[in-house]
Amino acid sequence: MRPLVLAAILASALATPAIAQNAPPETPPLQHRQGLSMEMPTVEEDAALQAAVASTARPEADRARDSQRHPFETLTFWGLQPGLTVVEIEPGRASWWRNILEPYAAATSGRYVAVSKPIESMGVEDGTADMVVVARAFHNWSGDGRTDPYLAAFFKALKPGGVLAVEQHRSVDGLNVADVAPTGYVPESYVIHAARRAGFELEARSELNANAKDDRDHPFGVWTLPPTRSSQKDGRVLTAEERAAFDAIGESDRMTLRFRKPEAAN
Numbered sequence: 001m002r003p004l005v006l007a008a009i010l011a012s013a014l015a016t017p018a019i020a021q022n023a024p025p026e027t028p029p030l031q032h033r034q035g036l037s038m039e040m041p042t043v044e045e046d047a048a049l050q051a052a053v054a055s056t057a058r059p060e061a062d063r064a065r066d067s068q069r070h071p072f073e074t075l076t077f078w079g080l081q082p083g084l085t086v087v088e089i090e091p092g093r094a095s096w097w098r099n100i101l102e103p104y105a106a107a108t109s110g111r112y113v114a115v116s117k118p119i120e121s122m123g124v125e126d127g128t129a130d131m132v133v134v135a136r137a138f139h140n141w142s143g144d145g146r147t148d149p150y151l152a153a154f155f156k157a158l159k160p161g162g163v164l165a166v167e168q169h170r171s172v173d174g175l176n177v178a179d180v181a182p183t184g185y186v187p188e189s190y191v192i193h194a195a196r197r198a199g200f201e202l203e204a205r206s207e208l209n210a211n212a213k214d215d216r217d218h219p220f221g222v223w224t225l226p227p228t229r230s231s232q233k234d235g236r237v238l239t240a241e242e243r244a245a246f247d248a249i250g251e252s253d254r255m256t257l258r259f260r261k262p263e264a265a266n
Helices: 003-015 047-054 060-064 071-078 098-107 147-157 177-183 188-197 240-249
Strands: 085-089 111-115 129-135 158-169 201-206 254-260
Touching: 047 071, 047 098, 071 098, 071 158, 071 254, 085 098, 085 147, 098 111, 129 147, 147 158, 147 188, 158 188, 188 201, 188 254
Parallel strands: 085 111, 085 129, 129 158
Antiparallel strands: 158 254, 201 254
């Protein structure tokens, strides 16, 4: 078990103050954080998940990031269990989550499906996925109208009771998504309201991947921070001192959300 780590995560989540929400006029006001379940689920040690996370088959650079991305705790929060059909949206070339989820599925008689173009195909029959994972992608979709149709596709692919799991770089709430998305960040309320429009229920949110040191004021957006560590663009070059300061921040401040498709949904 990891009692100290999980206790610290839970304490941090419960202690997080409410952030003022600036909801779009067509959506109901977003509840304060303490009005929602922030509890981590009861953690039972999953030997297969531990093995997948600890596997030396994962790239060394991936494993070096575990202290900031908390894969075991995050997947436990999302409700990953043996034997599930898990669809990951746009895993990309890095395949950070795929390198854990795919071998875990293979070891537990589950199924892992990578999907790059959700509108064309979700890779599973409608109503058969147990979990859809979206990591660090909403900022890419907000500018060209993909958010709503993508969420509708996720909803259709999931079983009633299925989970939409989200990890996303988080801006200060109340900001215009069009202004902040080019920097890689979006407001948490933007993601929550979009998921609700698609029919999902927000079941829990966690500060598991929060980073209070991230002030989001970076010359090259979120990509200034690790792991990308962009250091020059359009003639702007970071000094050695600036590079060290951004490295010291670590990875971005991120929302970690768990949505559920209602049991009564078709």
